[in-house]
Structures are given as structure tokens and as C-alpha cells.
Amino acid sequence: MPYVPNTDEDRREMLREIGAKSFDDLIVGIPRELRTEGDLDVPGPLSELELTRHMQHLAAMNRVPDDVVSFLGGGIYDHATAAAVGHITGLPHFYTAYTPYQAEVSQGTLQAIYEFQSLITRLTGFDVANASLYDGATAGAEAVLMATAISRRKRVLVSSTANPALRSVLRTYLMATDLELVEIPMDSGVTDVAALEAKLENAGAVLIQHPNFFGLLEPVDRIGGIVRESGAPLVASVDPVSLALLKPPSEYGATIAIGEAQSLGVAVAFGGPLLGFIAAGRKHARRMPGRIIGATSDAEGRRGYVMTLQTREQHIRREKATSNICTNQGLVALAATVQMSLLGRAGLSELALQVAAKTRYAAEQLSLVRGIKLKFGGAFFREFVIELPFEAGTAKEALSEVGIWPGIKCGCYYDDMPNCLLVSVTERHSREDIDSLVSGLEAIIVSRGA
Amino acid sequence: MSGAAERQKTVVEPTIFELSSPGRRGYRFPPLDVPPIDPVEVFGENQVRSVEPDFPELTEPEVVRHFTRLAEMNHHVDRGFYPLGSCTMKYNPKVNEDVAQLPGFTRLHPEADATDSQGALALMHDLAKHLAAISGMDQVSLQPPAGASGELTGMLIVRAYHTDKGNPRSKVIVPDSAHGTNPASLTLAGYEAVEIKSDSSGRVDVDELRRIVDSETAAIMITNPNTLGVFESRISEIIEIVHGVGGLVYMDGANLNALMGIVRPGDIGFDLMHFNLHKTFSSPHGGGGPGSGPVGVTNRLADYLPYPVIARDEARSRGIEYYLDYERPKSIGKVHGVYGNFLVMVKAYSYILTLGPAGLRRAAENALLNANYLQHKLEGHYELPYKDYCQHEFVLSASRQKEHGVKALDVAKRLLDFGVHAPTVYFPLIVSEALMIEPTESESKRSLDHFISVMIDIARESEFTPEVVKGAPSRTPVGRLDEVRASKDLDVSWRRG
Structure with a gap:
């Protein structure tokens, strides 16, 4: 077993030290009738050579660009993706590290995420971005929950021109809540503004995608204007590459911007891992889901970074947390940060x-x-x-x-x-x-x- | 040498923005081979942004040096021991990383037809099958992208099941030793958390459970072994009690590393569970993701799993063997934009095949042995609140050290000075000054002995020179950081000036 250093001799010695006669002594707390008899029904073991051959065979059964x-x-x-991205994400310092709970030995991860947040705020025009979410679709669902927590209203309007995957995930997330989901029809491929306006009264959140699923630019100024008037927070799902050219969501009245940043240095990889992001104004920072990294200093005044506003999170707040999210997409956010820095x-x-x-x-x-x-x-x-x-x-x-x-x-x-x-x-x-x-x-x- | 003096050698790395110089570029595109566009003309004046995003400007060597310097400030598994309880920081095999980089995986678009993605679908199908074999569950969905997402998925399945039977019910029971994600996830699924106390052995208080279950009990979420590293030895009674009122029994699989080849949760009556591929199945933690949190269920819950399900048609009636089945009318729906974190699945699949049945059991046995060895060697120096043999992890208390003014956090920070990562501290919440230690099977006896000697040294320091421990860490790139200030003067995005 190449990954377990203990030899049989080590095992005997350690058991002796512990005062156990055999391994079975250690599992005395597991009632005998609950234990598994015989071997697990899984294949292997394979050597590195056999495994590589098998995996190459599976990979070759997929057709990918360059074949098509x-x-x-x-x-x-x-x-x-720039060549340097994979070399940085391939550093064990990054990919074999844990979540940066111990800030003093995680400054690399923390600063990189802080820079990711800084880049996302520059794209979206907002003050605060989090350390990333699973993907654009779950970011959309989290943003809607956040928006309704801000508005304290129950009706959620989502444009039918938003990505179907995002709308599916949103339906799942809202299934167990008392929030009502209403789809706004399209007109000529973009959100039907008149239909939206007709449903706006007492709406708790509005979600649009810009550019939308069909690539079309939405009439964001009109939508932003009427939604703002209604008092409902506007969630804009945006394409980060488009934001090099297009007006940031902060400028057309969005309260929250979310999106999928896979397009910035992350492989398509059969759809995962992806990279969701979320950004909003400073006053809403305490309602944001997921991890946020903040700058601060140590006792000697040296600049450093920590996970901040942790009292929003599940490990402190348990059932009262803003979200159940524990992890972010650390390594994927790093890839995007390197790609954005190179671009x-x-x-x-x-x-x-x-x-x-x-x-x-x-x-x-x-x-x-x-x-x-x-x-x-x-x-x-x-x-x-x-x-x-x-x-x-x-x-x-x-x-x-x-x-x-x-x-x-x-x-x-x-x-x-x-x-x-x-x-x-x-x-x-x-x-x-x-x-x-x-x-x-x-x-x-x-x-x-x- | 004092901490401050030692640290003066380290230079704070500026942000990428401070390293920027106008006009530099780190990446070049091929010349545009179609007519260029004018954004104002194409998109309209009111759609176009007035100023470019304020991105940094650097060349490739500058970018690479910056991130390499940042990298060097991290502790990581390849460098040293990571005894983080409940996190299973085992070694991440290199071959897994290599095979996950095969272009046949990384460049496969999720909208490719099933005929063009048979390799990926076969891998996912078989990984789900292997996870079912390891856990004793009947069906597994790989879609949840993290452990907490798996919990939410599981709780939504519980809700769909009860709703189907006429009443979603209102309450889910969680032990006081549970991970914070448990109550947070069940709340998101519309349930009320009912906390149950642990008994004096650190296990669920079965008599109390009997009193609090009723017809509104939708489920109980149990981490087994629990976060104290203790196997719930009365699990059969617990399951019987909850099943007795029509509730379901969910297993948080965070600690599955202790059970591989020893106990299959499905065999002993669990109805559903989640796996953490980034813990038990060796995929790296990546500094906080990407993870993967598949959910396994018994047959009676299979209809509710997220769609699409990876299905197999051995007869190849449609010309293909593996396909995505969306015809799942009772499914809770999608919990991820696509199929989940595919590349993480590739690594977990490789790990299972590399180890095989005997290797998986051997990994679990050595995780238990290493934990018991540490527990035995440290209990004379730190308070051990629960004294049975542990499973894959155990919890010490720094209560003796506290008599000298040294807290669990101080012990944790002092460990950093010795090149060892800190254990999980102040968790589970039911142990004061908790230090939760999980060595995993990846550590050698030599590495454990080193940790033991460091822990004993710190216990001694706590008694005779407590100020050293309280002032730790002194050898890390930065000292203890001011978290209050971070939260009060919120600075989460770099700004000039």
C-alpha cells in the first residue's frame, strides 16, 4: 500500500504501546453484529501504470475540441487558459492546503482570495465580493435567499431568459421555503419588461441574466429603473468576460451581482469544478453567504489576512447562519485570480x-x-x-x-x-x-x- | 531570538495591484482574424462601461513570482503534519492529479452528446457504484459539490419523502456534537433543529431520544463515528427509535474514513448519507475547495435523488451504454448547475481503484491505529474527557493548561511554530478548550512521535513558560492577527491610497 507508511512491525509495536492485543481491541465499541464480513465489492488494487492506462482509456472515449x-x-x-495558471494551482502549497482557519500559516491562500475578491469587485462595481461559491447556478440561488432576507418579502421573480440550469437549482433551493417563484416570460428573446412590471408589486427579489442565456443584452436600464422603484432587490447574473466592455451591474440598479467565472482560467471539465461569485454593496456584507477574507494586521503592525465576518457562518451560527456553506472553491478561485492577473x-x-x-x-x-x-x-x-x-x-x-x-x-x-x-x-x-x-x-x- | 526579531526577516508580499506597472502584459492573443468591432456601435452607448476595470498590469514572471511567494506562506499536507480533527487531511496521491489533467476529461463540454462522453459517464456511473458498495447504500448521486451541499440534498430528499407520504413533518434531531453545517442545512430544507445532548460517554443519549421523538420527527442526523471520535455503539437502538415514529436516519459521512471495510452504514439501517470525496477519498482540499459531497440512499429514497441520474443500459438499445436520465418525476431537482465537481470525482475514483478492497480497509485500520497511538501517548499530558479507545480521531481538552492561563487556542498557535498544523480547536462545542486531533493513515510512526514530543514540550512550556505559548506563533510569516479590527474596519477589496 503506497500511501500507508506503517509496516506490520510498526503496527505491532504501536498496538503493544497502546496495550491492545490486536486491532480488534480498538474497535470494541463497534458491536460485532454491525461489522462488515468479507471484502468490499470494489475493484483494484491497481498499480500506477495500470491505473493510468485505464484512465487514459476512459478519457479517450470522450470527444473534445481538437478532435472536433x-x-x-x-x-x-x-x-x-494561460500556461502559468496550471503551474501555480499545481503547487502543493496551494492544492494540498486546508481551508485557511489558521491564518498565520495560510497567508498565501488568504491573500490570493483577497485578490480574487478585489478583482470581482472591480468587474461588478460593488464594494464587497466573497471568496467564491460552488458555481453560478448555486450563486444565483444563494443570492435570491440573500435578497429576500433583505426585502423580507416572499415573491421571487426570475426571467425565463436566465440560464435554465440556474433556474432549476433555484427551484430546488426554494422548494422547502415559503418563497414563491414566478417566471417572467420573454419578448423577442429578452425579458418582457411589461410582464415584469405587472408582477413587481410586493416582489421580494428579481433575478435577470445579462447577457442572457441567448447571448442577448437585456434592457438593463429599464429593468433596473422599474425594479428599484418597486423596492425589490435586483439580482443580476453576469458574465465576467462581458464586464470588460459592459456597464457593471452596480450602475444599473442591481443590489447583488452573481455569476459563473469558469470562463477565466478554468477548464470546462464536464461542468465541474466551476466557480460562482457574488458581490454586493458594503451595507449588505453581513447578509452575504459563504466565506469572506478581510485585511488586518498583527500586533507588530504587519499586514495580514483573515476569514472575517465569521459570525454569519454555520460553524458559529449553526441554524441561524446566512447559509449552510462551509467551503468555497478555493483552488478554482486561485486559477481565476492568476488568469485575471496575467490578462x-x-x-x-x-x-x-x-x-x-x-x-x-x-x-x-x-x-x-x-x-x-x-x-x-x-x-x-x-x-x-x-x-x-x-x-x-x-x-x-x-x-x-x-x-x-x-x-x-x-x-x-x-x-x-x-x-x-x-x-x-x-x-x-x-x-x-x-x-x-x-x-x-x-x-x-x-x-x-x- | 524573540518572535519579532525572527520575523523581521520575512517581507510582507504586496498585493498584485501594488506590483502593477502601466503597459505590462502577461498574456498574448493571436492577431484577430475577423473584422474588429466597436463596442459602442455594437452594444449601444448606454450598455457600455465608461472605464475599463482597474485590473493589474504585470508580465508572466512577475505574476508567477508573486503567487509562488504567496504559496510559500502556506502550511500544506506535502510539507507536514495536519492533525485537523474531522477534516481528514490525508495525503493526496500525485497520480490522481495527473489523470485528472487528461484533456479527455478537462476539455469535455457538459453539453457534449452522450455518445461523445461515454468515458466520463462510465467513470461517474462506476464511482457511484463503488461508493454504494463501500457504504451499503443502494444508489448514489454525485451531484452535490461539497459536503454541506450533500447535507442539504439529503434533507431535501427527507422532505420529499415525507411530503410524498402526506406530511413533510417539521423537526430534525441533531446531537450537540454535530458539525455546524448540520443545523444550517436542515434549516435551509425548512426544518426546525432539535438538539439532543450527549451522554457521559459522548454518545447520543438514547433515553432522551426516546422522549423527544414524535410524529413530527422527520429525521435524525448522526455523524458516526461522532465528532468526539466515538462510535455510536447503540446505533441500532437509535435507528429503531427513529424508524419507530416513521422518521429517517441520515449519516453525516464526514468521518467515513474510520469505517471503510469495517462497517457499512447501509447494512446497519441508515437510510441516507453523504460522502466527502475530499476527506475520505483523498482528493485535495485546495485551500478550501473544490470538494464533492455525493449522497447515497436506500432504494425507497432513490426516486428523490437529484436529476440527472447516470444510468446504464447494458443492452445498448439506443446505441450507447451510459446516459443521463432526466425522467425522474419525483426528483428534488438539480443542486448544481451541471453534474457536480467532475474532476474531484476522477481523483476519488482513481483512489478507490488504486487501493482496492484490502487497501481501503487497511487505510481505515491505520487511521484508527494512529489516532489511538496519539491518544494513548498524550493523555498523560492533556486532559482526555472520553477515555475509551477512539476511532479515527479523539478530543483532548487544554483544561489543565488553562490553570496556567494557556488556552486551547494558544496550544494550537504554538504548534504552528514547530511546523505542525494546529488541531481543530473549540470543537465539538461540548468539550471545553477542545483540541480535536485526527492523524489519518498517511502519517508514519516517526511523524506521530515527532508530534507527540512537540505536544509534550508545549505542555511543559505551558507550565513553566506560559508567556511563550500565549505569545505564539513567533516563527510564522505573521503573528496573531487582529480579527476584531478585520470585522470592524471591513477591508475586503484592495483600493489605491
């Missing part, structure tokens, strides 16, 4: 501009194909919806055979969009990649005579 040209997105994006001010803007330019190019080229329509008008960022003359799955399957994944079938999430695909573009896509998508779809449409 993929336009899958929908909240999780295959951006390039820097100019790199972040260039990333967003490249994504915007390539998305626009892809949409324009696709819209020139006879039979393909852009489903919605209006400005979009990083993804857009096209409508085909036939069921989208047909195109997806046919293109998959030539190594192109054209996007996500909108029909999986919206019943009235069976012929639609959500096409997502990153800086990784070359013009040739995009052109191959255009010609691939054109060929299928022609071959079907549609």
Missing part, C-alpha cells in the same frame, strides 16, 4: 473584444446562408441563436459526423424553439473554424432541399 470544432457554450466556455487590464479587454468580434462574424456569416435565420434581433455577446428550416438535432447529428458541434439545441430548454441552436464562440475559434461551421450547415440545408 465545438460551438457549445450556454454558460460554460472553452477559453484558452491584466488590456488583456481582459482584448479577450472580450475578440470574443465579441468573432461572435459577430459568425452570426453575420451564418445569416447569409439561405435557410438560416438569426432568431432574435438586438445586440448579443459571445453567443446567439439561429433558426434552421428543420429540427436542430438533425443538423447537430449530421455535423457531428464531420467533426463539428454547431451548438446547443434550444429545444432541450425551450419547447417552442425546436429548430434553434445556441451557437457560442470564443477566442479559440479561428476564422476557418467559423467558416467550416457556416459551410457545414449550408451543405446540410442544401442536401435536405430545405
Whole structure:
């Protein structure tokens, strides 16, 4: 057993010291009839070589970009990560460390998270961000709970243009509460503002996503204005890359900003681990869920960092805590912090501009194909919806055979969009990649005579 | 050398923002190969931000040095002992890290068709099966991204089950030795926490339990072995009492490392439980995440598990063997945006396969042996409130040291000076001046002996030079930090000036 240092001789000696005759003496507190007979029904043991071979075999059963040209997105994006990121997150000092409860020997983790928080506040325009949450979807649910704790009202309005995964998780989180969840319909791909306005009276929280699930920019000024007037806190789910270019949520009346920061240096990895974030104004800091790192000093005036406002948290407050969250996504937040530091001010803007330019190019080229329509008008960022003359799955399957994944079938999430695909573009896509998508779809449409 | 003098050698690392110089860049993109856009024209003036986010500007070597210097301020498992009770800081095998970096895993998009993700689905399916085999549960969902999320998932399953039977019920019982996440999670699931006291042996007071259960008892949450490192030896009675009123019995699996191959919770009557892959199954803690908190249930609760379920069709009737089953009308829904923390699952799966059945049992046995060895060697020097053989961890009290003005926190901080991480302190709440120690199976006898000698030295210091212990740590990059100030003058984001 390569991971257990005690030899049989060590074991005998330790048992002797303890005064036990055998290991069985140590488990005298476990009634005999409760003990497991025989071996567990699991495979192994495997040597490192056998394990690696097996894992390579499993990994090879998955198809990934480079085997295919993929336009899958929908909240999780295959951006390039700077090489240095993996080298930093691969330092055992970071990845084998525990939660920084003992601040004096965890300053590295604590300062890195403080810098993560500082970067998130710069993106969102708020004063306070926490140390991260599991993902954008659970961040949305936590933010809604926080918002209703602020408003003390029970009706939660969520736009149907918000990511379907976020809405699913929100439904689960609200299932056991006395909060009522109301979905606001869409109009031309964005939140139906009139429908929202009609439901606003006495609302306890409003959640929108901007840019929304279809990549469309929401009319945030109008939404922010009417929601603010109603007194309901506005939760804005935002894409951190878009915030290099777009107005921060603090400027259009949001009370809380949340989002998924996987796009900043984190692998798509079959959807996990991801990286949720949450930010809000200072006056709401004490209602925020999860861990928050603060700067302070030691007795000699040396600057240092600690987990702060811990009286909100479950290990102190137990059933009265703001959330049950114990951990954050420490190592993932570190990856994003390193990636954001490497991108820097100019790199972040260039990333967003490249994504915007390539998305626009892809949409324009696709819209020139006879039979393909852009489903919605209006400005979009990083993804857009096209409508085909036939069921989208047909195109997806046919293109998959030539190594192109054209996007996500909108029909999986919206019943009235069976012929639609959500096409997502990153800086990784070359013009040739995009052109191959255009010609691939054109060929299928022609071959079907549609 | 005084603490201050020793520490003068260490230089405080500036924030990344203070290291920034205008015009520097750490990453370059390929030239744009499509027409550029003007954001104001494309998005409209009212949508565009007026100033760029104030991000730092550095080159790659500057960024790498900054984070490497930060790294060096951390204690970590690869450097030294981490006797943190209830956290199971075992060694994180390197091969697990390597296989989790295979591009076939890291670049797999969750929206890829099942035909294109059979490897990942097979791995998840089999990991769930192995966790079921280890725990005696019938079905396992890997979706909860952390232990606390697993607890919430479990409590929502309890609620869905009772609701299905006509009444969600209102109360969940938790022992006073429970982790804080237990009461917080059950509250989020709409239940009222009913605390039950421990008896003089540190176990659930069974007579008291008999008195407080009723038709409103939805469940009891039990950590077994509990946070005192004691096996609930009357667990069968506890389960019978709760089942007797129609309630369910939930196991917090935080301490499952003590049971692998020795006891299967499903066999002894637990209805559901969560696992911590980042504790028992060796995936690294990452400085506080990502974790993974799968939930296992018996068949009668299987319909309520989060969707999608990873299903297997051996006949391959749809051309594929593994698929995502969303047709789960009684499911509580999703608890994570996707399928959970997949890369953490990869590491746990690798660990189980590397150890195999005998290795898993051997890990548990050595975790128990190491804990009992430490307990035996330290009980003469520190108060041991519960004297039975322990399981994988035990709790000391610094009550003797307190007579000299030295608190549990001081002992913990002094340990840092000797290159050992502190134990969990002031938990469980039912032991005053608690020092909760869990060595795990990863430590050698030599490493344990070193810890013992350091602990004995600190006990001696507490008696003869208590001011040294109270002033600790003196050899760490910073001294004790002012937490009151941190909370009062809240500074959570760096600002210029």
C-alpha cells in the first residue's frame, strides 16, 4: 500500500504501546453484529501504470475540441487558459492546503482570495465580493435567499431568459421555503419588461441574466429603473468576460451581482469544478453567504489576512447562519485570480473584444446562408441563436459526423424553439473554424432541399 | 531570538495591484482574424462601461513570482503534519492529479452528446457504484459539490419523502456534537433543529431520544463515528427509535474514513448519507475547495435523488451504454448547475481503484491505529474527557493548561511554530478548550512521535513558560492577527491610497 507508511512491525509495536492485543481491541465499541464480513465489492488494487492506462482509456472515449470544432457554450466556455495558471494551482502549497482557519500559516491562500475578491469587485462595481461559491447556478440561488432576507418579502421573480440550469437549482433551493417563484416570460428573446412590471408589486427579489442565456443584452436600464422603484432587490447574473466592455451591474440598479467565472482560467471539465461569485454593496456584507477574507494586521503592525465576518457562518451560527456553506472553491478561485492577473487590464479587454468580434462574424456569416435565420434581433455577446428550416438535432447529428458541434439545441430548454441552436464562440475559434461551421450547415440545408 | 526579531526577516508580499506597472502584459492573443468591432456601435452607448476595470498590469514572471511567494506562506499536507480533527487531511496521491489533467476529461463540454462522453459517464456511473458498495447504500448521486451541499440534498430528499407520504413533518434531531453545517442545512430544507445532548460517554443519549421523538420527527442526523471520535455503539437502538415514529436516519459521512471495510452504514439501517470525496477519498482540499459531497440512499429514497441520474443500459438499445436520465418525476431537482465537481470525482475514483478492497480497509485500520497511538501517548499530558479507545480521531481538552492561563487556542498557535498544523480547536462545542486531533493513515510512526514530543514540550512550556505559548506563533510569516479590527474596519477589496 503506497500511501500507508506503517509496516506490520510498526503496527505491532504501536498496538503493544497502546496495550491492545490486536486491532480488534480498538474497535470494541463497534458491536460485532454491525461489522462488515468479507471484502468490499470494489475493484483494484491497481498499480500506477495500470491505473493510468485505464484512465487514459476512459478519457479517450470522450470527444473534445481538437478532435472536433465545438460551438457549445450556454454558460460554460472553452477559453484558452494561460500556461502559468496550471503551474501555480499545481503547487502543493496551494492544492494540498486546508481551508485557511489558521491564518498565520495560510497567508498565501488568504491573500490570493483577497485578490480574487478585489478583482470581482472591480468587474461588478460593488464594494464587497466573497471568496467564491460552488458555481453560478448555486450563486444565483444563494443570492435570491440573500435578497429576500433583505426585502423580507416572499415573491421571487426570475426571467425565463436566465440560464435554465440556474433556474432549476433555484427551484430546488426554494422548494422547502415559503418563497414563491414566478417566471417572467420573454419578448423577442429578452425579458418582457411589461410582464415584469405587472408582477413587481410586493416582489421580494428579481433575478435577470445579462447577457442572457441567448447571448442577448437585456434592457438593463429599464429593468433596473422599474425594479428599484418597486423596492425589490435586483439580482443580476453576469458574465465576467462581458464586464470588460459592459456597464457593471452596480450602475444599473442591481443590489447583488452573481455569476459563473469558469470562463477565466478554468477548464470546462464536464461542468465541474466551476466557480460562482457574488458581490454586493458594503451595507449588505453581513447578509452575504459563504466565506469572506478581510485585511488586518498583527500586533507588530504587519499586514495580514483573515476569514472575517465569521459570525454569519454555520460553524458559529449553526441554524441561524446566512447559509449552510462551509467551503468555497478555493483552488478554482486561485486559477481565476492568476488568469485575471496575467490578462491584466488590456488583456481582459482584448479577450472580450475578440470574443465579441468573432461572435459577430459568425452570426453575420451564418445569416447569409439561405435557410438560416438569426432568431432574435438586438445586440448579443459571445453567443446567439439561429433558426434552421428543420429540427436542430438533425443538423447537430449530421455535423457531428464531420467533426463539428454547431451548438446547443434550444429545444432541450425551450419547447417552442425546436429548430434553434445556441451557437457560442470564443477566442479559440479561428476564422476557418467559423467558416467550416457556416459551410457545414449550408451543405446540410442544401442536401435536405430545405 | 524573540518572535519579532525572527520575523523581521520575512517581507510582507504586496498585493498584485501594488506590483502593477502601466503597459505590462502577461498574456498574448493571436492577431484577430475577423473584422474588429466597436463596442459602442455594437452594444449601444448606454450598455457600455465608461472605464475599463482597474485590473493589474504585470508580465508572466512577475505574476508567477508573486503567487509562488504567496504559496510559500502556506502550511500544506506535502510539507507536514495536519492533525485537523474531522477534516481528514490525508495525503493526496500525485497520480490522481495527473489523470485528472487528461484533456479527455478537462476539455469535455457538459453539453457534449452522450455518445461523445461515454468515458466520463462510465467513470461517474462506476464511482457511484463503488461508493454504494463501500457504504451499503443502494444508489448514489454525485451531484452535490461539497459536503454541506450533500447535507442539504439529503434533507431535501427527507422532505420529499415525507411530503410524498402526506406530511413533510417539521423537526430534525441533531446531537450537540454535530458539525455546524448540520443545523444550517436542515434549516435551509425548512426544518426546525432539535438538539439532543450527549451522554457521559459522548454518545447520543438514547433515553432522551426516546422522549423527544414524535410524529413530527422527520429525521435524525448522526455523524458516526461522532465528532468526539466515538462510535455510536447503540446505533441500532437509535435507528429503531427513529424508524419507530416513521422518521429517517441520515449519516453525516464526514468521518467515513474510520469505517471503510469495517462497517457499512447501509447494512446497519441508515437510510441516507453523504460522502466527502475530499476527506475520505483523498482528493485535495485546495485551500478550501473544490470538494464533492455525493449522497447515497436506500432504494425507497432513490426516486428523490437529484436529476440527472447516470444510468446504464447494458443492452445498448439506443446505441450507447451510459446516459443521463432526466425522467425522474419525483426528483428534488438539480443542486448544481451541471453534474457536480467532475474532476474531484476522477481523483476519488482513481483512489478507490488504486487501493482496492484490502487497501481501503487497511487505510481505515491505520487511521484508527494512529489516532489511538496519539491518544494513548498524550493523555498523560492533556486532559482526555472520553477515555475509551477512539476511532479515527479523539478530543483532548487544554483544561489543565488553562490553570496556567494557556488556552486551547494558544496550544494550537504554538504548534504552528514547530511546523505542525494546529488541531481543530473549540470543537465539538461540548468539550471545553477542545483540541480535536485526527492523524489519518498517511502519517508514519516517526511523524506521530515527532508530534507527540512537540505536544509534550508545549505542555511543559505551558507550565513553566506560559508567556511563550500565549505569545505564539513567533516563527510564522505573521503573528496573531487582529480579527476584531478585520470585522470592524471591513477591508475586503484592495483600493489605491
